Amino acid sequence: MGHYSLFSLLKNALTGNRHWTPAWRFPEPKARYDTVIVGGGGHGLSTAYYLAKEHGITNVAVVEKGYLGSGNVGRNTTIIRSNYLMPANTHFYEHSLKLWEGLEQDINYNAMVSQRGVLNLCHSDGQRDAYARRGNAMRLAGVDAELLDREQVRAMVPGLNMDNARFPIKGGLLQRRGGTVRHDAVAWGYARAADRRGVDLLQNTEVIGIRVEGGRVRGVETTRGFIAANRVGLACAGNTSRVAAMAGLRLPIESHVLQAFVSEGVKPMIDTVVTFGAGHFYVSQSDKGGLVFGGDIDGYNSYAQRGGMPIVRHVMEEALQLFPAMSRLRYLRQWGGIMDMSMDGSPIIDRTPIDGLFLNGGWCYGGFKATPASGWCFAHTIATGEPHRLNAGFRLDRFGTGRLVDEKGAGAQPNLH
Numbered sequence: 001m002g003h004y005s006l007f008s009l010l011k012n013a014l015t016g017n018r019h020w021t022p023a024w025r026f027p028e029p030k031a032r033y034d035t036v037i038v039g040g041g042g043h044g045l046s047t048a049y050y051l052a053k054e055h056g057i058t059n060v061a062v063v064e065k066g067y068l069g070s071g072n073v074g075r076n077t078t079i080i081r082s083n084y085l086m087p088a089n090t091h092f093y094e095h096s097l098k099l100w101e102g103l104e105q106d107i108n109y110n111a112m113v114s115q116r117g118v119l120n121l122c123h124s125d126g127q128r129d130a131y132a133r134r135g136n137a138m139r140l141a142g143v144d145a146e147l148l149d150r151e152q153v154r155a156m157v158p159g160l161n162m163d164n165a166r167f168p169i170k171g172g173l174l175q176r177r178g179g180t181v182r183h184d185a186v187a188w189g190y191a192r193a194a195d196r197r198g199v200d201l202l203q204n205t206e207v208i209g210i211r212v213e214g215g216r217v218r219g220v221e222t223t224r225g226f227i228a229a230n231r232v233g234l235a236c237a238g239n240t241s242r243v244a245a246m247a248g249l250r251l252p253i254e255s256h257v258l259q260a261f262v263s264e265g266v267k268p269m270i271d272t273v274v275t276f277g278a279g280h281f282y283v284s285q286s287d288k289g290g291l292v293f294g295g296d297i298d299g300y301n302s303y304a305q306r307g308g309m310p311i312v313r314h315v316m317e318e319a320l321q322l323f324p325a326m327s328r329l330r331y332l333r334q335w336g337g338i339m340d341m342s343m344d345g346s347p348i349i350d351r352t353p354i355d356g357l358f359l360n361g362g363w364c365y366g367g368f369k370a371t372p373a374s375g376w377c378f379a380h381t382i383a384t385g386e387p388h389r390l391n392a393g394f395r396l397d398r399f400g401t402g403r404l405v406d407e408k409g410a411g412a413q414p415n416l417h
């Protein structure tokens with residue numbers, strides 16, 4: 001498999017593009033691996049990559065029931081940031097942002113990492129105080145943050161409805177290093193990089209059982225037969241609770257639908273990521289010109305990758321509150337993904353009570369930006385048997401001990417996070 005470079009681009013362009021090789025292999029499953037990762041989304045693929053790169057563990061299979069990237073990694077609204085208040089989150093997501101910053105060189109893949117900034121709007125004096133506090137906490141942790149006043153916001157995003165809205169805009173918290181990344185390229189890039197280090201990517205292979213004997217994991221039953229492994233890592237996002245139940249585990253996770261929307265392409269009108277502070281709405285503009293946006297989860301448990309009309313209406317209302325000009329656009333595409341909503345809104349990266357079985361889940365609707373750090377920390381946890389200090393706050397037992405990581409202070413309900 002060739003190295004992508006300007007030289008390979010020119011060579012292939014001059015020879016009719018007939019010599020590109022497949023980005024990864026399509027191997028037959030082996031009878032045994034050192035480690036099996038269940039789920040070929042962003043987190044499963046990055047875990048496999050960092051297992052090979054950071055820990056030299058290359059006898060690894062990623063078992064994916066559909067095709068690589070068919071889950072949330074290819075369905076999200078592509079926002080990355082590390083603008084968190086709570087220390088467990090701040091340091092973890094900042095590590096992720098730093099990995100994003102060097103990712104394309106590391107995996108030799110153009111993932112279109114675009115640090116165009118993430119601007120959280122505030123609509124009341126109290127909210128501005130809360131943003132100042134969060135911004136100060138970020139700066140104390142070495143993360144960039146700027147508090148903008150109304151005029152700075154107006155100058156930065158001219159299309160905003162500053163004055164005549166139900167919730168007038170009072171300012172905003174800006175993280176310039178935040179931005180967007182092309183979502184499915186992340187899956188493809190990690191897949192190719194993991195494959196190059198010897199990881200087997202087993203697509204169209206569903207895990208239908210987890211074999212546990214004497215309190216120890218022995219491997220996974222799949223639609224292509226049993227695969228033995230001493231270590232199994234679950235990275236199944238919206239299906240996490242169902243797959244964990246195969247090993248007899250009941251998790252503090254509920255599955256909900258989140259929808260995304262894309263408009264027709266227009267000339268550049270929003271060159272950053274903007275989020276609404278009086279509701280739940282976020283928008284950016286893709287390189288093709290479409291406005292990419294979303295809002296709240298649908299609010300009922302579901303495993304369907306589609307959503308209902310009430311949220312479509314709700315999200316459109318929020319869009320028009322902020323950007324009245326969006327009423328002139330046609331909306332071309334809409335889809336849903338299954339969110340693994342944890343009860344405190346923060347993820348789990350940990351061992352489980354079953355020896356050799358590891359868990360990565362509870363990403364809610366913020367797991368895309370975590371993809372590099374999640375894989376990096378999960379690989380560390382699987383390789384060493386212990387969480388890294390960066391994921392030490394994301395233990396499974398926190399729901400029993402009460403050491404919750406509730407960023408919003410919202411309480412134990414998925415639709416509040």
Ligand SMILES: Cc1cc2nc3c(=O)[nH]c(=O)nc-3n(C[C@H](O)[C@H](O)[C@H](O)COP(=O)(O)OP(=O)(O)OC[C@H]3O[C@@H](n4cnc5c(N)ncnc54)[C@H](O)[C@@H]3O)c2cc1C
Pocket residue numbers: 038039040041042043044063064065066067069070071072073074075076077078079080205206207208235236237238239243258259260294335336337338339363364365366367368369370
């Ligand atoms: C509409 C939408 C917008 C979002 N916007 C953002 C955003 O802007 N920023 C952000 O940070 N996050 C966002 N998210 C959240 C983010 O996409 C997810 O948290 C993250 O992608 C989850 O991790 P993953 O990539 O590994 O998941 P997935 O890609 O869903 O990977 C899990 C994989 O496990 C596989 N699987 C499940 N069960 C089995 C089985 N039994 N056997 C084998 N394989 C199995 C699935 O097929 C799937 O491919 C959004 C999500 C959605 C749906």
